[in-house]
Amino acid sequence: MSVPRILRCHPGIGPRVQGKAIAASDNFSVRYDLDYRRGIFGRPGHALHGVSYVGFILVLNAAKGGVASAWMLQELVTIGKAPLALVLNDANPVLVQGAAFANLPLVDRFAIDVTGAIATGDELIDDPQAGEVHILGAA
Amino acid sequence: MKLNDLEKAMLAGEHGEAARWALELQVRVGEFFDARDFVEVRMVQLSSDIEVVGASGLAFLRRMAALPPAERRLRAFATADARGFDSVAYSRLLPGRDLSGEMDHVVEALVALGAVPTHATANYHSVLPLGYGQHGAFSGTPQVIYANSVQGARCNFEAGPAGIAAMFTGRVPRYGFHLDRARAGTRLFRLEFAPESATDWGAVGAIIGRRTGSYSAVPVIDGVGERPDALALSHLGVALASYGSTGLFHLVGVTPEAPTVEAAFGGRPVPEAEAVTRAALDAFYAAWPGRNAKLDAVVLGAPQLSYRELCELADLLQGRHIHADTLLLAYTAEDVKEMCARQGIVQAIEAAGGMVVHGLCFFQIFAREVREANGWNCLMSQSVKMANLTAGFGYHTVPATLERCVESAIAGRVS
Numbered sequence: 001m002s003v004p005r006i007l008r009c010h011p012g013i014g015p016r017v018q019g020k021a022i023a024a025s026d027n028f029s030v031r032y033d034l035d036y037r038r039g040i041f042g043r044p045g046h047a048l049h050g051v052s053y054v055g056f057i058l059v060l061n062a063a064k065g066g067v068a069s070a071w072m073l074q075e076l077v078t079i080g081k082a083p084l085a086l087v088l089n090d091a092n093p094v095l096v097q098g099a100a101f102a103n104l105p106l107v108d109r110f111a112i113d114v115t116g117a118i119a120t121g122d123e124l125i126d127d128p129q130a131g132e133v134h135i136l137g138a139a
Numbered sequence: 140m141k142l143n144d145l146e147k148a149m150l151a152g153e154h155g156e157a158a159r160w161a162l163e164l165q166v167r168v169g170e171f172f173d174a175r176d177f178v179e180v181r182m183v184q185l186s187s188d189i190e191v192v193g194a195s196g197l198a199f200l201r202r203m204a205a206l207p208p209a210e211r212r213l214r215a216f217a218t219a220d221a222r223g224f225d226s227v228a229y230s231r232l233l234p235g236r237d238l239s240g241e242m243d244h245v246v247e248a249l250v251a252l253g254a255v256p257t258h259a260t261a262n263y264h265s266v267l268p269l270g271y272g273q274h275g276a277f278s279g280t281p282q283v284i285y286a287n288s289v290q291g292a293r294c295n296f297e298a299g300p301a302g303i304a305a306m307f308t309g310r311v312p313r314y315g316f317h318l319d320r321a322r323a324g325t326r327l328f329r330l331e332f333a334p335e336s337a338t339d340w341g342a343v344g345a346i347i348g349r350r351t352g353s354y355s356a357v358p359v360i361d362g363v364g365e366r367p368d369a370l371a372l373s374h375l376g377v378a379l380a381s382y383g384s385t386g387l388f389h390l391v392g393v394t395p396e397a398p399t400v401e402a403a404f405g406g407r408p409v410p411e412a413e414a415v416t417r418a419a420l421d422a423f424y425a426a427w428p429g430r431n432a433k434l435d436a437v438v439l440g441a442p443q444l445s446y447r448e449l450c451e452l453a454d455l456l457q458g459r460h461i462h463a464d465t466l467l468l469a470y471t472a473e474d475v476k477e478m479c480a481r482q483g484i485v486q487a488i489e490a491a492g493g494m495v496v497h498g499l500c501f502f503q504i505f506a507r508e509v510r511e512a513n514g515w516n517c518l519m520s521q522s523v524k525m526a527n528l529t530a531g532f533g534y535h536t537v538p539a540t541l542e543r544c545v546e547s548a549i550a551g552r553v554s
Contacts, residue, residue: 070298075193
């Protein structure tokens with residue numbers, strides 16, 4: 001097995017998790033990009049339109065506005081329609097507050113463009129407290 | 140984070156369970172953003188419409204409300220905009236679903252907690268403006284960016300549970316736009332044309348928001364000719380927030396922290412200006428095609444229409460009638476609707492076939508379900524924010540001036 005590549009970031013929120021990544025360079029809004037009833041990206045034009053996100057580690061660029069996201073992450077967790085974790089280049093307060101409320105793993109502020117460093121299908125360990133994302137295996 | 144004695148006592152549960160929960164949440168958020176301490180807030184605005192609060196959020200609010208009063212004492216005056224739902228309009232838009240009952244549950248829980256239910260979402264229009272330099276905990280993106288930029292107040296987005304937490308603690312983590320150093324400009328844009336409408340100002344916000352794309356970016360806009368009014372500034376702000384997650388902008392010669400370009404950058408080097416051209420504006424509108432498409436509805440709001448806009452709408456509709464296959468929905472605050480009704484303005488709009496809908500805006504209430512229930516596809520709006528958000532629900536929404544929206548509603552097709 002190859003040595004995991006470790007990406008360092010600012011310490012984040014939530015527990016350490018392991019799972020597969022879905023990555024794109026688009027921005028992200030929980031409320032306006034997801035069709036949470038179906039568990040897919042619902043916004044036409046988004047790079048992940050139609051893709052099921054439930055249980056995956058989402059790797060995207062920046063959080064977009066939309067205060068509604070702060071409540072919705074907890075609701076997604078409750079109804080079983082949440083991603084496993086969020087890995088962004090640049091989070092905003094709304095998403096951070098929502099992640100803190102839902103105890104959903106969230107990290108941001110890498111030294112590199114994280115959407116270019118992680119590919120869809122990569123197996124990751126996301127460790128928010130350590131401020132690290134481990135790429136265990138490439139897609 | 141550095142905590143004072145009161146904050147340590149809150150965290151230890153000595154001021155009740157609600158304050159303990161709230162401060163714990165705020166510390167986690169504050170540490171994420173490297174906040175060194177807390178700042179007290181003058182007021183809190185909560186954004187808690189039923190669709191996004193969800194069953195889990197409502198259960199949380201009820202658990203908090205069920206605590207003994209000593210366990211859930213408020214430390215800040217708070218307003219809630221969960222009120223203001225137009226059950227009459229939505230019995231037509233989404234028949235068979237008792238949305239008013241669902242909304243009432245959220246309102247009851249927030250009122251039980253001590254929040255004051257207002258009837259507006261854009262409450263800087265009529266309720267409790269913050270003054271220059273005052274700190275607040277506002278949930279709504281329109282409220283935050285307007286308070287920061289136009290009023291010179293100090294706010295971050297304090298969304299959902301973060302607003303509830305601020306209500307219990309009377310403070311928020313001191314990071315982001317509570318810090319002077321974070322309020323200085325980071326990008327300079329030079330406006331090379333004169334926006335002619337509030338919609339144009341929204342388009343300017345969308346163009347710049349897409350370029351900045353970060354909450355920590357603070358755009359400074361120079362080259363403004365005639366000073367924009369409050370409506371134009373409001374549309375500029377909501378579009379910046381919607382397309383770019385922006386929480387603060389400076390308009391040189393207009394907003395209070397930008398008397399000059401140099402002042403807007405807080406003494407830091409002024410970067411090279413990036414042009415915002417007429418061609419960029421034209422390209423923005425051209426990206427929303429649809430001329431002659433069948434028009435299902437014109438949705439006016441985002442932010443809610445002001446008294447002046449409703450007067451303009453009534454004037455544009457005078458002696459005319461909206462096409463039978465098109466709905467015109469004008470969203471406004473309940474108090475504005477009541478004022479307009481007293482003056483016959485609501486009746487004039489309704490006589491032309493329009494609906495004046497009070498309370499939460501179109502995009503805030505099950506807009507995806509409304510599309511599915513009515514088989515809608517094509518909308519128009521005077522708000523470029525509305526166009527952006529409804530696209531997320533599968534609509535094709537053409538942004539256009541109020542005048543063009545009305546002409547299209549009468550023709551039944553995108554003009």
